[in-house]
Amino acid sequence: QVQLQESGPGLVKPSQTLSLTCTVSGGSVSSGTYYWNWIRQPAGKGLEWIGRMYFSGGTNYNPSLKSRVAISVDTSKNQVSLKLSSVTAADTAVYYCARRYYGSGVDAFDIWGPGTMVTVSS
Amino acid sequence: QSVLTQPPSASGTPGQRVTISCSGSSSNIGGNTVNWYQQLPGTAPQLLIYNNNQRPSGVPDRYSGSKSGTSASLAISGLQSEDEADYYCAAWDDILNGWVFGGGTKLTVL
Secondary structure, eight states: OOEEEEEOOSEEOTTSOEEEEEEEESSOTTOTTEEEEEEEEOTTSOOEEEEEEETTSOEEEOTTTTTTEEEEEETTTTEEEEEEOSOOGGGOEEEEEEEEEEETTEEEEEEEOOOEEEEEOO | OOSBBOOSEEEEOTTOOEEEEEEOOTTTTTTSOEEEEEEOTTSOOEEEEBTTTBOOTTOOTTEEEEEETTEEEEEEOSOOGGGOEEEEEEEEETTTTEEEEBOOEEEEEO
16 A cells, blocks of 8 residues: 655745655555655645656646746655745645556546645744 | 635535535646545545546545536535535646646535
């Protein structure tokens, strides 16, 4: 059973870079049928897609965050990473790692991590 | 402001059937499949419906989805207290070149 687990600092200062890691267990980030995504949710609000990465290097980012976001995959550690620079209070949210399964008629986020809360504050 | 539009709330009594709508445009719902996610209080979202109307293994057939043009709907029949949750629609957007979500609908079982 594939599981995702987000980790990283729960508190980040304004203007600094938010760095999170998603560790994949029970499966490989190198599998060809998956994209690895980051999605966030401010308290009491809806979901916002941040971006995605394919293990071989292809990425797509939300246009509203594109200038500040970088997603990478470390196949040796079976991890997916998120970096969001120049953060402000508006970046305070629960950050989820999610696997997009693409194949056999499916194109959806089929597995999610439990999420990690990140607060931007001085 | 979400790209996909959902009603902020919905409600029903046990046993009733409720529907939640999701409205988009030709660049998202109109040209791509719609997925629905259920988020129980304090937990991560989980896939409820994919490819407009398909249920993942383990999802009861009380849940059904449909799509017509640039709109989609989620229906829940035989409403139960455990259905109280937030529901989100999602689709790929060809113009934004990314996934877009609805703002979410909070379902209350009265």
